[in-house]
Amino acid sequence: MSELLTADRIEEIGNLGSTSPDPAALVAELVGAVDEGRVADPDDTGYALLVAADILAQAGDLADALALATRAIAEQPDEDAYARAVRGGLLLRLGRSDEGMAELTALRPLLETNPNATYLVDELAEAGHTDLALEWLTGALDAILERTRTQQHESEDAQDEAAAMIYGLTQRRHTLREEMGLPHDEYDNLADRLRAAxxxxxxxxxxxxxxxxxxxxxxxxxxxxxxxxxxxxxxxxxxxxxxxxxxxxxxxxxxxxxxxxxxxxxxxxxxxxxxxxxxxxxxxxxxxxxxxxxxxxxxxxxxxxxxxxxxxxxxxxxxxxxxxx
Structure with a gap:
């Protein structure tokens, strides 16, 4: 029986990515393990497919990357937000703007509740929609800060989650604005203060x-x-x-x-x-x-x-x- 595909190996392949002399072999290793049921932890099935999709996207094969991202969603529908974001970004890059924006817009509320959801704006920016990415980041920060001001009796866990959200959003927004050559604003100053901490x-x-x-x-x-x-x-x-x-x-x-x-x-x-x-x-x-x-x-x-x-x-x-x- 062929060797099991472990999470460490998936991560190793992801780090190699398109810099490998044979990225196609890496994709074949990942997809082959999924096809043959050799992923050591079934929870990593979608992870393996998305790493393969990323390698293909880096190599310019957006159509096949889209197919793998779509498959990742079907394989793990209970934890599909990241895969759906990747799929939305690929659709945008393939010129299927209406479908891509529909996919990403449906996920936009995650920016106000999930500290990891800045991958949504990464997909927008990668597809050339930097102004919209900035708009989404600013809107999410506005909403979270308003919520912290008006909901004075939130639990400690909720306060901690809001703090993590604010940190992540301000840092990603600050980076994006620097890339766009924009001057500092109030949220950029907040990002600097949080970073200094x-x-x-x-x-x-x-x-x-x-x-x-x-x-x-x-x-x-x-x-x-x-x-x-x-x-x-x-x-x-x-x-x-x-x-x-x-x-x-x-x-x-x-x-x-x-x-x-x-x-x-x-x-x-x-x-x-x-x-x-x-x-x-x-x-x-x-x-x-x-x-x-x-x-x-x-x-x-x-x-x-x-x-x-x-x-x-x-x-x-x-x-x-x-x-x-």
Missing amino acids: SNHALDALDDGPATLLYWPQAEFDALLLRWPALVDSYPKTWDEHRTQIERALVEASGLGGGDLGVVAGTAEGLAAFAGDKPVDEETLDGYADSLDEVGLTAWPPGRNDACWCGSGAKYKKCCLPRSRS
Whole structure:
């Protein structure tokens, strides 16, 4: 029997993409595994087809890419939003504008509820509809910020989700406006402020093996309650904190960083480490170093492994998408 196609192999093929000397062979490997029922995790069937579609699209074979994206939707109809967005973008690029816009417009509400849904505007921009992509991003931000102003009694989870949404949308909008050569506006300034809040995590990547100090949810709350002076060093919500850690690790990896990982801190542990010393950036870095040998969690985990943040969910369903929003 032929070898099973694992999630790691699918990701490896996706990274090779059209830079491979034989992209057709990669597509054949992916589609063949799906046809023969050799995908190790059935949940990755659509993933395999979409990676194959992306390779074909990069090679200019939009029609065959569209066929695979359409098949991905049929294979996994319960989790088809991304596949539908890819299909919509391909339809636009093939000149089937009415069909493509209908597909993407039906998904547009996700921009206000799903932190990962900026792939919708990526598809629009790729197809040359940058003005519309910017309009959708701005409209989603307007709606979310209005909702946070008017719904004062939202749950903590809802507030965390809104914070993650605002971060992702402002960053993607800011990037798009820079690509379009547009001057800064109020939302661009907000994007800059939110990005600056990530510097604490990024600073830890300067020297040697990159280990980031991460605070589980209860410890994050306890940390800021015990040392209010640290409020300006961290984002307002735990969800944004773990999002920043994930993005910082992705950025470090993209810059060639190796031996990446996180250590989970505790408020009591920091208090014992600091003693009479002030709890500042230097103390936090020293505390993180003290945890390296006893509590290091290597990053990234496998797509189907438990997420590094301790949520109990699979990485592919938890923090992995945060780096793509």
